[in-house]
Amino acid sequence: MAYKDEQLHEEKVFKDPVHRYIHVRDQVIWDLIGAKEFQRLRRIKQLGTTYVTFHGAEHSRFNHSLGVYEIVRRILINFENRPNWNQEERLLCLCAALLHDLGHGPFSHSFEKVFKLDHEDYTRAIILGDTEICQILSRISPDFPQKVADVINKTYPDKLVVSLISSQIDADRMDYLQRDAYYTGVSYGHFDMERILRVMRPVEDQVVIKESGMHAVEDYIMSRYQMYWQVYFHPVTRSAEVILSKILHRVKRLYTEGYAFKFEPIHFRSFFEGEVDLQDYLRLDEAVVLFYFQQWAEEDDAILKDLCLRFTNRQLFKYVQYNPNLQMKDWMELYRLFDAVGLDSEYYLVEDSSSDLPYDFYRPGEEEERVPIHLLMPNGDLRELSRQSEIVEAISGKKRTDHKLYFPLDSIEALSDDIPEKKKILEILGR
Amino acid sequence: MFVLLKNHAKLLKVFEASEEITGRKKLQKMVYILKKVGFPFEEKYAFHFYGPYSEELSLRTEELCNLGFIDEIKEKKSNYTQYRYQVTDQGEMFLKESTLDMPPVDEKIATLKEESSRFLELVATMLYFEPATKAEVEKKVQEVKKKSNYTEEDLAKAWTFIDKMKH
Numbered sequence: 329m330a331y332k333d334e335q336l337h338e339e340k341v342f343k344d345p346v347h348r349y350i351h352v353r354d355q356v357i358w359d360l361i362g363a364k365e366f367q368r369l370r371r372i373k374q375l376g377t378t379y380v381t382f383h384g385a386e387h388s389r390f391n392h393s394l395g396v397y398e399i400v401r402r403i404l405i406n407f408e409n410r411p412n413w414n415q416e417e418r419l420l421c422l423c424a425a426l427l428h429d430l431g432h433g434p435f436s437h438s439f440e441k442v443f444k445l446d447h448e449d450y451t452r453a454i455i456l457g458d459t460e461i462c463q464i465l466s467r468i469s470p471d472f473p474q475k476v477a478d479v480i481n482k483t484y485p486d487k488l489v490v491s492l493i494s495s496q497i498d499a500d501r502m503d504y505l506q507r508d509a510y511y512t513g514v515s516y517g518h519f520d521m522e523r524i525l526r527v528m529r530p531v532e533d534q535v536v537i538k539e540s541g542m543h544a545v546e547d548y549i550m551s552r553y554q555m556y557w558q559v560y561f562h563p564v565t566r567s568a569e570v571i572l573s574k575i576l577h578r579v580k581r582l583y584t585e586g587y588a589f590k591f592e593p594i595h596f597r598s599f600f601e602g603e604v605d606l607q608d609y610l611r612l613d614e615a616v617v618l619f620y621f622q623q624w625a626e627e628d629d630a631i632l633k634d635l636c637l638r639f640t641n642r643q644l645f646k647y648v649q650y651n652p653n654l655q656m657k658d659w660m661e662l663y664r665l666f667d668a669v670g671l672d673s674e675y676y677l678v679e680d681s682s683s684d685l686p687y688d689f690y691r692p693g694e695e696e697e698r699v700p701i702h703l704l705m706p707n708g709d710l711r712e713l714s715r716q717s718e719i720v721e722a723i724s725g726k727k728r729t730d731h732k733l734y735f736p737l738d739s740i741e742a743l744s745d746d747i748p749e750k751k752k753i754l755e756i757l758g759r
Numbered sequence: 760m761f762v763l764l765k766n767h768a769k770l771l772k773v774f775e776a777s778e779e780i781t782g783r784k785k786l787q788k789m790v791y792i793l794k795k796v797g798f799p800f801e802e803k804y805a806f807h808f809y810g811p812y813s814e815e816l817s818l819r820t821e822e823l824c825n826l827g828f829i830d831e832i833k834e835k836k837s838n839y840t841q842y843r844y845q846v847t848d849q850g851e852m853f854l855k856e857s858t859l860d861m862p863p864v865d866e867k868i869a870t871l872k873e874e875s876s877r878f879l880e881l882v883a884t885m886l887y888f889e890p891a892t893k894a895e896v897e898k899k900v901q902e903v904k905k906k907s908n909y910t911e912e913d914l915a916k917a918w919t920f921i922d923k924m925k926h
Contacts (some may be wrong), residue, residue, distance in 0.1 A: 440803075448805065482806045483888075485902045652764050653826045653849060656856065659763060679764065683818035691817065692840070699808045729822040731764075 332356065332419055332468045342394055346507050350398040356419060356468060357397070360426055363460035369393055369429065371613035375508060376435045377568035378559065380642055382512035389429050395503035400425035400492055402525055403499065403535075412530040417489050420472075423465065424479035424493050428500060430454050430461065434614040435572055437685065442576040443599045452477045453606050487533035495535065496690055496701050497524070497545065505551050508559060516554035519547035529704055536702040536710060545701060546719045549690045553723050556687045563732060566685070567644040570678045570734045575621065575635045578675060582629060591623040631675050638736075645678070645734040648757055652679075652731055658756050659733065665749045665756075671739060682730040690714075690724050733757075766801050767828075768857040770819055774829050775846045775854060776868040783842050786820065787812055788879035789871045795886040796924045798864060810884040810904075820844070828853055867924060874920070881909055882917045882924075893918070 334355035342350040352358050360366055369390040378385040400421050407413040431450030433439050440446060454461055455477045465473040478484040482494055492499060502521055509517025527541030537545055559565075579593065583600040593600075595616055598608040618640075625636040638644065650659065659679075666673040692700045692714040702710040714721040735757065743750045773780075773790060780786050791811045794800040802819065804811040823829045828850030832843040846854075871879065884904060888896045897914055 446803065482808075483899065483903050485905070487808065651826070652767075653828065653853065656763060656853070681764070681767070681819075681822055683766075683815055683822055687814070687818075727818070727821045727825070729818070729825045731822070 344391070344395065344398070346395055346503070346510055347398045350394045351401065354419065354422065356464065357422055357426060359464045360423065360461060361394070363464060365430060365454050365459050365461045365610060366390070366393070366427070368610060368613060369432070371615055372432055372434055372436075373614060374504065375512075375559075376437060376565075377572060378508075378512065378562070378565045380568045380644070381562050381564040382514070382559065384511045384513050385508070387507060387511045389432050392504055392507055393426055393429055395507055396428060396493075396499045397422060397426040399499035399502055399521070399525070403492060403528060406525060406528065407530055410530055412488065412532060414486070417486060419468070420475055420479060421489055421492055423472075423476050424489075425499055427451070427455060427461065427476060428480050428493055433609060434612055434617045435569075438569055438573040438576060439599075442573055442580065443602070443604070445604065448481065450606070450609055451480055454610070455480070457606050459606075488530055488535065491533070491535050491699070495699060497535070497537070497548065501552065502548070505548070505555055508555060509551070512559050514555075514558055516558055517551045519551050520544045521548075524548060531702075531704065531710070534699060534702065536704045537713075539703045539705050539711075539716070542703055542713070542717055545703075545713065546717050549713075549720050549723065552690060556689070557728075560687055561682060561685055561730070563647050564644060566680050566732070567647060567734055568639065568642075569685075570645060570680060571635055571639045574675045574678065575624070575632065575639060578629070578632045578635060579624065582632065587629065590627055591620075593620060595620070631672060635675065643738065645676075646737040647680075647732045647734045650679075650731055650733050662733075662753065662756050665753050666735075669740075669743055669747055669749045669753070671736070676736055676739070678734045680732045680734060682728075689727065690720065692724055763857065765857070765859075767819060767823060767826075768854060768859055769800060769861055770802075770816070771823060771828055771846065771850055771854055772859060772861060772864065773868060774823075774844055775851065776865045777872050778845070780844045780872070781841065782876050783817070783820075784809065785876040785879060786844065787816060788876060788883040789868070790816055791883045792871060792879065792886060792924060793864065793867060795883075795889070796867070796921075798867075799861060804887075806887060806903075810880045811887050823850070870920075870923065877907070878913070878917070878920075880904075881907070881913060882920055885914075885917055885921065 335353050336355055336358055340352045340358060344350050352361070370388050372389045373379065374387050374389050374392045375385045404418055404421060408415060428451070431447040431454055433447060433450070436447050455465065455473050456462060462473050465476055475484065479489055479493060482490050484490050494500060502524070505517045506521065523541060523544040524537070527538040527544070528535050529538060579596065580600050583593065595612050598604045621636045621640055624632050625640060627633050663673045663677055666677045692712050701713040703713055703716055705711055714724050737759065740750065740753055788810065790800055790802060791804055791813070802813040802815040804813045824831045827847055830845045830847055834841045834843065881900065884900050885896050888899045891899065900909065
């Protein structure tokens with residue numbers, strides 16, 4: 329029997345708090361889960377620094393990847409024998425769903441920004457490179473790894489396959505919304521996924537929703553909106569993220585300037601030098617990063633030491649909301665004052681905008697900007713969701729945006745009252 | 760020198776140099792092409808149904824609107840909504856106060872603005888598949904853009920355009 333058709337003697341199941349059970353029957357899927365590059369995802373948290381705000385948010389990219397696989401598996405059971413669906417693509421969809429986040433690194437968002445990396449490049453590199461994952465996929469056919477990479481990269485010719493993994497209503501989002509809600513313990517993020525799966529239909533090159541399922545989709549769009557503001561863009565989580573980014577900036581600068589580290593940052597060397605090869609990338613996980621933060625808290629450099637202690641012990645920066653248009657001059661003055669009192673503004677006064685954490689709001693957009701969610705009307709026509717749903721129209725119009733300034737209030741308060749700038753700083757910050 | 764909202768300022772510069780941009784898709788592809796030919800834009804792009812798309816850019820544009828630095832004019836078309844953007848006086852003032860670290864971009868923007876969003880979509884898609892060979896890029900474009908029916912002339916024009924943008 330061809331490897332692609334091989335089935336396990338008996339179905340394996342993973343107990344999962346979100347989907348109850350994750351079912352595996354294909355030998356290929358079982359082998360991929362066992363590959364070391366996939367097991368590495370256990371050591372990367374799904375929500376990065378969110379655990380400092382919601383202590384339950386310790387779930388990993390491993391859990392999420394299995395969840396996305398399970399959702400796609402269930403969708404494909406519903407698609408079997410439907411027009412427009414090519415059952416030959418089943419295994420490709422399942423592999424792409426399972427592996428779609430393979431290239432995420434530790435605290436991905438900050439690492440990508442500071443070291444100018446893109447986890448999608450590493451997902452591709454792991455699938456196509458000298459890895460156990462690539463060996464397994466190649467047993468199906470020599471061009472199979474490339475097909476999986478193309479689906480994840482959204483450049484696979486069959487757009488229907490792509491849209492299962494990545495579109496405005498896809499398995500990835502349906503899993504992370506529910507999973508993140510479960511682990512953070514919030515009450516937003518819930519929607520009737522079973523209903524959505526039942527009303528999904530493959531139509532030409534996209535997945536559409538039967539009009540009768542519109543209200544379930546409205547719920548899903550509302551969850552996305554609420555989870556963004558309540559969980560993903562939580563200001564305390566952002567504070568931890570700001571400190572994390574500044575640690576990485578600081579340590580990179582020290583390395584570039586030839587600083588003599590007490591503890592050599594060997595795992596980071598290629599990141600600092602801008603040439604991160606695949607093996608170096610795979611070696612760095614969150615356990616390693618947190619170990620280094622402990623080591624760097626013992627360094628002589630006062631800024632690095634302080635930032636690492638803050639991150640490790642959750643002594644985070646405070647924040648104020650600001651309007652860069654109305655308060656531009658005040659903030660310019662603030663930067664000057666920080667430097668004057670010896671708080672290096674590059675590390676201790678940080679602006680953070682909602683666009684610094686791009687999150688996929690539902691956007692009907694304009695023609696051919698991005699594919700919106702389409703409803704399949706009883707007469708067979710397709711209609712864009714926000715044109716049919718007043719609720720969706722209301723939240724996909726003008727967006728709320730947000731700008732905050734982060735600073736170490738404790739360090740400012742610790743300054744002597746004799747320093748004239750202290751009063752001025754606190755005044756501008758409204759403290 | 761500290762620059763407040765430096766990525767916003769760079770984007771605002773694109774709106775200012777364009778005087779007016781019609782269409783979100785056109786804006787997306789213009790910034791992507793500028794980024795690919797070496798201008799220091801930091802918005803992260805991923806491939807979507809219609810070519811490279813950046814959620815970060817969409818959000819940043821919304822922020823510029825909400826801050827009052829650009830005006831967004833909505834026009835209802837039969838099947839979709841089209842958006843036009845112009846810099847406001849406040850936006851001009853913000854740009855004047857920002858010390859932008861960006862090479863001269865006006866001429867490139869004028870070249871981009873003259874083209875249709877359909878053509879810019881083709882150029883952006885070709886640039887997305889770099890550094891593959893010319894033949895590989897064309898094959899991939901025809902695969903992912905089957906419905907767009909780009910002709911050989913379109914592809915030839917796009918290669919000349921890319922060359923012009925890079926020099």
